[in-house]
Amino acid sequence: MLPLDEKTHKLINIISMVVCAILLFGYVVLVIFTKSDVVFYSGMRFAIGLAVITFLYGIVFNDFYTRNAKFTLGGLFILDSIIPLFLIDYLGGPLTPYIFIVYLMLAAGFMFNTYYGVSIATIVSVYVGASIFTHPDNIFNFAEVFASIIVASAFFDYFGRKYRAMLEQSSSLEQSNSALSADQNKQEALLAGIADGVYVVDMERNMTMFNAAAEEMTGWKSTEAIGLKCWTAMNLKDDTDISVCQKDCPAMAVWNTGENVLRDDTCFVKKRGNKKMQISSSYSPIKDKNGKLTGAICVFRDITAKKDVERLRNEFVSTASHELRTPITAMEGYLELMENEKICKLDAKAQEYAEKARNTALAMSNLVKNLLAVTKIEEGRIQTNITHFSIHDLAAEVVEAMGPAAKNRNLYLKIVESTNQKIKGEKAIGRSLNVIADREQIREVLYNLVENGLKFTVDGGVAISIAYDTDNATVEVADTGMGIPAEGQKHLFEKFYRVDNTATREVGGTGLGLFITRSIIELFGGSIWLESQVGKGTKFFFTIPRSLD
Amino acid sequence: MTKVLLVEDDVALRDIYSARFMAENYEVVTASDGEMALTQAVKEKPDLIILDVMMPKISGFDVLDILRATPETKNTRVIMMTALSQSSDIEKGKSLGADEYLVKSEVTLTDVIEKAKEVLAR
Numbered sequence: 001m002l003p004l005d006e007k008t009h010k011l012i013n014i015i016s017m018v019v020c021a022i023l024l025f026g027y028v029v030l031v032i033f034t035k036s037d038v039v040f041y042s043g044m045r046f047a048i049g050l051a052v053i054t055f056l057y058g059i060v061f062n063d064f065y066t067r068n069a070k071f072t073l074g075g076l077f078i079l080d081s082i083i084p085l086f087l088i089d090y091l092g093g094p095l096t097p098y099i100f101i102v103y104l105m106l107a108a109g110f111m112f113n114t115y116y117g118v119s120i121a122t123i124v125s126v127y128v129g130a131s132i133f134t135h136p137d138n139i140f141n142f143a144e145v146f147a148s149i150i151v152a153s154a155f156f157d158y159f160g161r162k163y164r165a166m167l168e169q170s171s172s173l174e175q176s177n178s179a180l181s182a183d184q185n186k187q188e189a190l191l192a193g194i195a196d197g198v199y200v201v202d203m204e205r206n207m208t209m210f211n212a213a214a215e216e217m218t219g220w221k222s223t224e225a226i227g228l229k230c231w232t233a234m235n236l237k238d239d240t241d242i243s244v245c246q247k248d249c250p251a252m253a254v255w256n257t258g259e260n261v262l263r264d265d266t267c268f269v270k271k272r273g274n275k276k277m278q279i280s281s282s283y284s285p286i287k288d289k290n291g292k293l294t295g296a297i298c299v300f301r302d303i304t305a306k307k308d309v310e311r312l313r314n315e316f317v318s319t320a321s322h323e324l325r326t327p328i329t330a331m332e333g334y335l336e337l338m339e340n341e342k343i344c345k346l347d348a349k350a351q352e353y354a355e356k357a358r359n360t361a362l363a364m365s366n367l368v369k370n371l372l373a374v375t376k377i378e379e380g381r382i383q384t385n386i387t388h389f390s391i392h393d394l395a396a397e398v399v400e401a402m403g404p405a406a407k408n409r410n411l412y413l414k415i416v417e418s419t420n421q422k423i424k425g426e427k428a429i430g431r432s433l434n435v436i437a438d439r440e441q442i443r444e445v446l447y448n449l450v451e452n453g454l455k456f457t458v459d460g461g462v463a464i465s466i467a468y469d470t471d472n473a474t475v476e477v478a479d480t481g482m483g484i485p486a487e488g489q490k491h492l493f494e495k496f497y498r499v500d501n502t503a504t505r506e507v508g509g510t511g512l513g514l515f516i517t518r519s520i521i522e523l524f525g526g527s528i529w530l531e532s533q534v535g536k537g538t539k540f541f542f543t544i545p546r547s548l549d
Numbered sequence: 550m551t552k553v554l555l556v557e558d559d560v561a562l563r564d565i566y567s568a569r570f571m572a573e574n575y576e577v578v579t580a581s582d583g584e585m586a587l588t589q590a591v592k593e594k595p596d597l598i599i600l601d602v603m604m605p606k607i608s609g610f611d612v613l614d615i616l617r618a619t620p621e622t623k624n625t626r627v628i629m630m631t632a633l634s635q636s637s638d639i640e641k642g643k644s645l646g647a648d649e650y651l652v653k654s655e656v657t658l659t660d661v662i663e664k665a666k667e668v669l670a671r
Contacts, residue, residue: 325632329653330561336658337565342572369654 049086081123094128094145095138103152110153110160117160121153200286201251202295205230217302219271236266239380250283251296260284264303278304318375321368328368332361370512374495377519384438388547391435391473395464398446406454412461413450418476434547435473437524442544445520448513449477449540457481472526472543483534492530493518550576551669554595556586558604566599569658583607587615590622597669602631602638610645617646626668
């Protein structure tokens with residue numbers, strides 16, 4: 001609205017106000033001192049009118065206006081309405097053929113503001129009304145002018161409002177457009193600046209946004225990717241090279257669960273160069289302000305290098321473990337020979353130490369075996385031979401195999417009836433009580449749990465019980481041992497975790513057993529958990545899916 | 550005395566197995582690789598061959614194959630020993646004509662002796 005800068009404008013205001021003040025003052029002085037008619041003649045009037053207008057301009061655009069808007073505007077409207085009076089007078093009265101100029105001013109007034117228009121109309125009407133009284137012979141002509149001013153005001157007001165509304169709309173549109181595009185620019189700048197790839201899909205999984213980092217990582221330009229289905233640019237595959245997009249789409253998972261989804265097992269092939277890139281990605285739902293789903297957003301980053309490092313580390317552990325096996329086996333072998341009376345003659349002390357050495361070698365051997373199992377789990381390379389088998393029979397086998405070990409420690413080891421049996425008379429329906437898993441690996445699991453139970457128990461023993469529900473067999477391995485404190489329970493299944501306790505330090509163990517056990521159980525679609533009380537005992541529970549026949 | 554041919558490339562294991570078998574009153578001859586194994590098998594005519602799978606130059610499987618193809622050694626009892634427990638390898642061994650297949654990490658020396666006795670009794 002102001003074409004000039006603040007300072008210049010203020011300067012002009014002040015100068016004009018000063019000039020006006022001088023002119024007004026000069027006029028008043030002339031009137032008072034000369035008592036002359038000259039001052040009322042056209043030239044003078046014109047100059048006065050100009051002065052008044054300029055003065056008003058000064059007020060309007062001055063600070064005073066902004067602080068006392070209503071007051072100054074009101075005064076402005078009234079004062080400005082006097083200008084048409086001068087005009088009519090100059091043109092020769094209300095019956096002048098040039099009266100349309102006054103109408104123009106009226107229209108302009110209403111265009112600016114209803115009140116302004118009304119004040120012009122009022123003052124002019126008063127003048128015309130007064131003229132009716134002073135020139136009663138022209139009453140009809142004057143009345144006509146009077147009436148037309150009223151009617152014209154109504155029209156001008158209506159159109160004035162319309163015009164202002166239109167201006168308002170287009171200016172607010174412009175404003176929100178520029179705010180929007182400023183916002184958009186900000187957003188684009190933000191997204192372009194992020195190092196992670198970001199893309200957005202709508203509910204039909206069409207790509208609607210694809211940032212600069214995503215372009216760089218995938219080799220697809222956003223102009224190419226946007227509008228196409230998500231899997232054109234982001235054809236995700238999992239660890240086994242199977243496409244994820246149809247059966248295991250993370251965006252669909254987000255919409256189904258309503259929650260954030262994290263994946264670090266997906267990869268895609270770069271468009272140019274065919275390089276495989278593994279990514280860690282986070283998916284979130286996008287909702288509109290009513291909470292309705294409108295799409296999903298994915299933020300992803302390249303973890304190929306990280307995964308390579310992990311793979312190399314795993315390979316190293318695997319190779320090292322393999323290499324360790326040979327000398328450990330040899331050591332165990334020699335120690336066994338030493339203890340063999342047919343081969344060596346040892347005194348009691350030597351015999352004792354040889355036995356201890358052999359047990360240590362056995363522990364080392366177990367550790368190596370567990371390390372190798374862990375590396376296989378990390379790489380997802382566990383081999384399985386899935387069969388249907390009776391968990392009850394397997395448990396019986398384990399009990400028989402470990403019976404002597406339990407007896408050596410004066411502990412019992414037995415299978416008991418489950419107190420959690422939910423389904424009775426299942427056999428009547430003809431469904432078998434078999435489970436589906438790798439029999440040898442479940443044997444390992446049972447072996448592990450029973451061994452743990454025996455290890456940490458001094459009095460009493462270990463009891464195995466099995467309960468069945470519609471989907472799973474739940475196996476419980478309960479001991480009467482020292483129990484596990486709540487703090488330890490949280491970390492129990494982590495690698496190398498051993499409960500920190502002087503009583504358990506002597507017991508030994510690698511700390512890998514439960515990690516491996518959990519990995520195996522989860523591999524077959526089961527879960528494992530425990531209940532334990534310090535001083536009372538521990539119960540481990542795990543589930544295996546039942547056979548469907 | 551029952552003669553056992555021990556085919557094993559690791560010197561310590563060869564030593565250990567020999568000592569053990571000898572303590573059980575078996576006569577033991579050894580070979581440290583596949584070629585030597587085949588020569589010894591023909592020359593010494595053992596009653597039982599304990600055959601390691603993982604060896605340099607030619608593998609235990611190849612040795613077994615050749616043994617079964619040679620008339621002199623066609624029916625010699627063979628127990629295969631391996632460090633790996635791949636079920637595919639076990640199948641392969643059995644299909645090539647091994648009498649038994651043992652995984653080193655899962656059996657003790659005593660187990661090997663037991664198995665040897667059992668196989669020889671067949």
